[in-house]
Amino acid sequence: MQTVKKLIKTLKNKKRVFIQTHNYPDHDAVASAFALQYLLKNFKIDAEIIYHGDILRDSLQKMIEKLGIRIQPHYKYELTDSDTLVIVDANKKNKNVAALKGHVAAVIDHHPGIEHEDVEFCDIRSDYGACASIIFSYFAELMLEPGREVATALHTAINFDTHQFTRNASPIDIETVAMLYQVSDVNLVNSLVRNSIKLEDLKQYNYLINNVYVDGIFAYCHFPYGCNKNLLAILADYLLSIEEVEFVVLSTLSSEGVSFCVRSENPELPANTMIQQILEGKGSGGGHVDMAGGRIPNQKEFDSDAVCRICRSLVAHKLRK
Numbered sequence: 001m002q003t004v005k006k007l008i009k010t011l012k013n014k015k016r017v018f019i020q021t022h023n024y025p026d027h028d029a030v031a032s033a034f035a036l037q038y039l040l041k042n043f044k045i046d047a048e049i050i051y052h053g054d055i056l057r058d059s060l061q062k063m064i065e066k067l068g069i070r071i072q073p074h075y076k077y078e079l080t081d082s083d084t085l086v087i088v089d090a091n092k093k094n095k096n097v098a099a100l101k102g103h104v105a106a107v108i109d110h111h112p113g114i115e116h117e118d119v120e121f122c123d124i125r126s127d128y129g130a131c132a133s134i135i136f137s138y139f140a141e142l143m144l145e146p147g148r149e150v151a152t153a154l155h156t157a158i159n160f161d162t163h164q165f166t167r168n169a170s171p172i173d174i175e176t177v178a179m180l181y182q183v184s185d186v187n188l189v190n191s192l193v194r195n196s197i198k199l200e201d202l203k204q205y206n207y208l209i210n211n212v213y214v215d216g217i218f219a220y221c222h223f224p225y226g227c228n229k230n231l232l233a234i235l236a237d238y239l240l241s242i243e244e245v246e247f248v249v250l251s252t253l254s255s256e257g258v259s260f261c262v263r264s265e266n267p268e269l270p271a272n273t274m275i276q277q278i279l280e281g282k283g284s285g286g287g288h289v290d291m292a293g294g295r296i297p298n299q300k301e302f303d304s305d306a307v308c309r310i311c312r313s314l315v316a317h318k319l320r321k
């Protein structure tokens with residue numbers, strides 16, 4: 001485990017520092033970046049938060065506005081090779097992290113991944129349910145109090161990423177929230193967590209309910225008319241909440257080709273390796289054992305019936321073993 005003092009030393013006296021989230025950031029990525037920005041500011045290091053893609057969820061947009069989080073698309077800054085990057089909630093060279101100009105000096109992540117040799121500070125703790133819990137440990141290490149806004153962001157992030165402590169949550173995440181609870185705006189956290197969809201999203205629920213294919217514990221649905229990626233994740237969780245369903249694959253056409261969202265609550269069917277096998281030769285994927293994502297860049301190489309068939313036979317094969 002790396003100590004945060006090394007991170008501060010690494011970033012000290014750098015010309016421009018940027019905290020980069022994964023593309024299409026979620027609550028955890030934004031909150032982690034926000035808290036890190038606050039922490040660094042305490043050591044007179046100014047950092048700007050940047051991302052690639054869009055802010056897809058209204059709940060996240062609301063969190064950004066209510067907490068006054070300064071976050072901009074990366075092109076607003078015209079990055080150069082002399083800039084320094086810190087990647088949060090993702091790793092360098094990930095498919096979901098745009099390769100930007102500048103040197104990646106640090107990576108802070110809770111997804112399983114490797115430590116790149118040219119990255120000075122790598123803190124990867126895959127046993128944590130949220131990157132926000134790693135960032136909070138830095139505050140604890142420095143005995144630094146997060147303000148109300150930072151605490152609220154971290155608290156919200158851990159709730160979202162662990163799906164209210166039902167996914168990947170470790171005792172550390174629970175301890176972290178117990179501490180944040182005293183400082184954060186609990187009403188705002190609860191409102192952000194509770195109001196995760198909008199009325200217009202019901203159309204996609206309707207499509208899902210009418211078109212989902214279920215075979216035993218496996219469920220699949222393709223959205224040929226598109227569905228934003230964060231809603232896709234919410235819909236996948238929704239399917240997983242059905243008692244009979246244990247392994248979910250959703251796909252949608254998107255500007256990036258075809259995007260996949262996978263959920264699993266069966267240890268025999270790890271979401272991250274399953275999606276790699278499902279997309280083998282056509283695309284790529286990764287994530288955690290219980291939640292993962294993937295992408296086929298070329299829509300022409302995608303056939304929803306074929307994907308459904310591959311999934312079905314993979315599930316059957318793994319369960320037979």
Ligand SMILES: [Mn+2]
Nearest residue numbers: 028089131161
């Ligand atoms: Mn995360």
